Amino acid sequence: MFNAEDLVFIEERGSDLTTVKKQVRNFEQGFPYLEIIQAATIGKGIIQLNEDHAQQFIDFFEHKLEKGISLLKFVPASGAASRMFKSLFTAKARLENGTPEKEVLQDKEVQCFFNGLKKFAFYADLERLTGKPVEQLSALEVLNLVLTEQGLNYGNLPKGLLKFHQYQDHSRTSFEEHCAEGALYAKDQQGKVQMHFTVSPEHKPVFEAHLKAIKSKYEKLFGVHYEVSFSQQKPATDTIAVDLNNKPFRNGDNSLLFRPGGHGALIDNLNDLDADLIFIKNIDNVVPDYLKAETIKYKKALAGLLLNYQKRIFNYQRVLDERHYTALDCKFYAEASAFLENVLNVKPPTNQYYAEKEELYHYLKSKFNRPIRVCGMVKNEGEPGGGPFWAKNADESISLQVVESSQINLEDKKQADIVKHATHFNPVDLICGTKNYLGEPYDLLLLRDPRTGFISYKSKDGKELKAQELPGLWNGAMADWNTLFVEVPILTFNPVKTVNDLLRKEHQPD
CATH class of the missing domain: 3.90.550.10 (Spore Coat Polysaccharide Biosynthesis Protein SpsA; Chain A)
Structure with missing residues (x-):
């Protein structure tokens, strides 16, 4: 199952070989229901x-x-907070692929986000980053500011x-x-x-x-x-x-x-x-x-x-x-x-x-x-x-x-x-x-x-x-x-x- 290089790798990463073999058996046998x-x-x-x-x-x-x-x-x-923004990442990808903004904003989750934008505690940070009202930005610009390193980078930060x-x-x-x-x-x-x-x-x-x-x-x-x-x-x-x-x-x-x-x-x-x-x-x-x-x-x-x-x-x-x-x-x-x-x-x-x-x-x-x-x-x-x-x-x-x-x-x-x-x-x-x-x-x-x-x-x-x-x-x-x-x-x-x-x-x- 494991070659000599595997055994060295397992030991160097601090894993226990007996435990690793037991994990493989778990895959083979499955876990019983409680x-x-x-x-x-x-x-x-x-x-x-x-x-x-x-x-x-x-x-x-x-x-x-x-x-x-x-x-x-x-x-x-x-862990990162990326799952918090799943619907926004999807919307961002659709906009980048040419889907009309009006169509993307019909999604309920995305619509809810944009309708409530001013109520988020990070809204003021968005305005500071842009130097102008956020409402003047396109949906894609807002999403990039929230999710990526162009702005707050929330899509890659931890929830904390x-x-x-x-x-x-x-x-x-x-x-x-x-x-x-x-x-x-x-x-x-x-x-x-x-x-x-x-x-x-x-x-x-x-x-x-x-x-x-x-x-x-x-x-x-x-x-x-x-x-x-x-x-x-x-x-x-x-x-x-x-x-x-x-x-x-x-x-x-x-x-x-x-x-x-x-x-x-x-x-x-x-x-x-x-x-x-x-x-x-x-x-x-x-x-x-x-x-x-x-x-x-x-x-x-x-x-x-x-x-x-x-x-x-x-x-x-x-x-x-x-x-x-x-x-x-x-x-x-x-x-x-x-x-x-x-x-x-x-x-x-x-x-x-x-x-x-x-x-x-x-x-x-x-x-x-x-x-x-x-x-x-x-x-x-x-x-x-x-x-x-x-x-x-x-x-x-x-x-x-x-x-x-x-x-x-x-x-x-x-x-x-x-x-x-x-x-x-x-x-x-x-x-x-x-x-x-x-x-x-x-x-x-x-x-x-x-x-x-x-x-x-x-x-x-x-x-x-x-x-x-x-x-x-x-x-x-x-x-x-x-x-x-x-x-x-x-x-x-x-x-x-x-x-x-x-x-x-x-x-x-x-």
């Missing part, structure tokens, strides 16, 4: 907070802050560096909005806001320059000190590509082709970070200041809820670590089992009751001794994204999992019916506790479910290929975590998938 048991709904896997409960958890979070817990905000921000929101006397990029958010819920007792962004290597210098330009402004505005770090997806997490016969795909120079392994590769980056509490949120899910209150409230409430449940988990961890299984009475086993099954929603394998004390002791110890995450869930209003389900794990236990539609066999009527009755979906709003009661970090790489990867079809140099994505960061990469789902308001979820999403009222000035 068996979902039922959709998680309010009262059956999803916690719904009333105002009193939310305030109690906020108070508990702030109490723990006073005790000195460390916080970190983790923001996946890799695009201007999202207009304020009275300034505008903000989504990176700046995350800095503002971080100051409002991720500030520790010393006023430090620790933030980490995963970025592409080619974009890191631009991010660093942007940070340098705005850092002191936001430190003064919020009375904080930012500690911002950046990392890239590690080359070792790239996956090998194969041709349609599952043979390693080769470039024109006969070298092997490796491709980025998707956002699941970021579990390696997360594993390198050190904090008691880690907030995870996508780069494009931010709102202007006047709408931030609800986001801040629920971030703190979910953090307090995690810390509250984690405190109880730590108690069980400590007892199970310090005492022999014979020294624990039936009352402890009953209480611990009930908490695991009814609160943490981890059901033992069917017909497995662990009648023997020693068996039950080891089962409880393994299930409590895991990181914990709290995932915000919003009511399903037709947005794409993974959903909250009860699912069967590799060890036949049943627990809460964030599941993508690609992981489910939708041709199976029973599985499709479960999906049809789902009420919520995952907006990527996570808070994580990645240490045990002794403050020791878990090795997150050992807690992935390798069965939950994904195969897609791509092409390179005119040749078709098969690519492989690693288990998703909030899907299979966190499969073996203790998981809690909490309903959060839809207002806390305002992603920007296309440029026209910035015209929604949630991204416009008050």
